[in-house]
Amino acid sequence: MKILVPVFHFPPISGGGVVVITDIINKFAELGNDVTVITPDLYWNGEQFNPEINSKIKIIRTETPSRTKIKVAARRCQSNIKNKSIEVGKLNQFDFIFTIFHPFHLVPKAAVEAAKKLDIPSIVKVDDAIYEKASGIKSLQRRIEKMINGKTLRAGTKILVSNNETKKIIIDEYNVIQEKISIVPNGVDLSMFNITKKKNPKKVVFAGAMYYHRGLDVLLETIPLVIEKIPDAKFVLLGSGTEMDKLKEIVSKNKLDNSVEFKGWIEREKIPENIADASIGIGPLRLTEVTSRALPIKVLEYMAVSLPVIAQKGTLPNDVLENEKNGFFIENHIELAEKIILLLNEPKKVQNMGAHSLKLVQKFSWDQVVDSVINEVKNI
Numbered sequence: 537m538k539i540l541v542p543v544f545h546f547p548p549i550s551g552g553g554v555v556v557i558t559d560i561i562n563k564f565a566e567l568g569n570d571v572t573v574i575t576p577d578l579y580w581n582g583e584q585f586n587p588e589i590n591s592k593i594k595i596i597r598t599e600t601p602s603r604t605k606i607k608v609a610a611r612r613c614q615s616n617i618k619n620k621s622i623e624v625g626k627l628n629q630f631d632f633i634f635t636i637f638h639p640f641h642l643v644p645k646a647a648v649e650a651a652k653k654l655d656i657p658s659i660v661k662v663d664d665a666i667y668e669k670a671s672g673i674k675s676l677q678r679r680i681e682k683m684i685n686g687k688t689l690r691a692g693t694k695i696l697v698s699n700n701e702t703k704k705i706i707i708d709e710y711n712v713i714q715e716k717i718s719i720v721p722n723g724v725d726l727s728m729f730n731i732t733k734k735k736n737p738k739k740v741v742f743a744g745a746m747y748y749h750r751g752l753d754v755l756l757e758t759i760p761l762v763i764e765k766i767p768d769a770k771f772v773l774l775g776s777g778t779e780m781d782k783l784k785e786i787v788s789k790n791k792l793d794n795s796v797e798f799k800g801w802i803e804r805e806k807i808p809e810n811i812a813d814a815s816i817g818i819g820p821l822r823l824t825e826v827t828s829r830a831l832p833i834k835v836l837e838y839m840a841v842s843l844p845v846i847a848q849k850g851t852l853p854n855d856v857l858e859n860e861k862n863g864f865f866i867e868n869h870i871e872l873a874e875k876i877i878l879l880l881n882e883p884k885k886v887q888n889m890g891a892h893s894l895k896l897v898q899k900f901s902w903d904q905v906v907d908s909v910i911n912e913v914k915n916i
Contacts, residue, residue, distance in 0.1 A: 537631040538570040542621050544610060544643040546575040550585035552833045553663045557636055558587050559725055563906040565590035574620050576600035576613040583801045610641035617643055621650035632657040632913050639681060645688045657693035657916050662702055686710040694912050696720040698831050699853050718912055722831050723905035724897060729840035733813040737883050738769050740876060741814035743807060744834040746777030751821030754869050756786045761873035763795050766880050771796045774810055812841040815886045816879050819847030827851040839897035842890035846875050862892040
């Protein structure tokens with residue numbers, strides 16, 4: 537099939553959504569599909585993400601107003617993306633357009649409108665559908681964006697969501713008919729994480745962006761309780777984010793420097809080796825509107841290297857974290873400490889739960905996800 541992929545977030549921009557789109561297009565190409573990506577030419581001075589992209593994929597970067605201001609460009613790039621998609625589409629007979637929806641940029645609108653003009657199906661995968669609470673002029677802006685995005689989703693041929701919670705939002709908040717929506721979860725590159733390392737029986741790992749909704753302050757609150765029982769327990773935090781300085785202050789203030797290691801931003805290809813020797817992977821530890829409706833890629837990556845996962849109750853689907861089988865749901869920092877102590881004291885339980893994680897994650901391979909996308913197109 538020939539697939540046109542207009543997207544906003546694309547390397548060298550970093551983040552979970554960029555991992556998703558690069559893994560999907562690579563798998564599209566690997567399976568013999570002809571893939572063309574259209575994306576804004578943005579100036580990005582944050583952490584660089586430069587994954588290997590299949591050489592057969594064509595990448596077109598469009599001229600972009602306000603290219604140095606990401607949030608402004610997110611709203612102003614749609615016209616150029618739409619026009620370039622139509623221009624390229626008229627020269628090629630694409631079978632469908634595939635794009636990623638996020639509530640804070642308008643590329644999906646451009647993609648869906650281009651598909652209408654080209655008379656081909658548009659497949660919209662919802663990365664995030666949640667609007668943060670806002671007031672004043674920002675609140676007005678949110679309402680306008682929500683109205684525009686609702687129209688986009690209703691106009692899309694097929695909407696793909698990762699779970700039932702997001703499906704409910706799309707139906708209730710955006711008035712999209714249920715028949716248009718299918719559940720297709722995020723995936724993980726199982727071959728990339730097919731790595732075997734001897735487990736460090738005292739290592740607990742977190743990998744990902746350090747934002748408030750991740751609840752890493754809850755983890756730090758837990759650590760004194762853990763090291764009281766297991767003095768040589770080691771907590772390794774990979775990544776960066778808005779909470780990083782605050783978290784470092786908490787560690788310093790509570791004299792936890794010998795127990796906590798901040799490794800900072802890690803290049804993606806080095807993540808497997810940095811998490812595979814751990815005994816526990818830490819998932820979201822704070823229940824918010826965001827974490828209740830998402831499936832973080834990092835959780836699937838923990839599972840792909842056979843780690844038990846611990847997360848706040850309600851943050852992960854039950855078919856991802858099966859409580860007491862491949863990890864634990866907890867409700868407070870006391871329970872978190874208890875479960876960490878339990879696992880660090882019982883390597884056999886770590887091994888058994890890790891094996892169950894690896895078994896469960898097989899259904900989240902990108903091969904299966906991309907097969908599901910192609911089947912959705914064939915069934916239109």
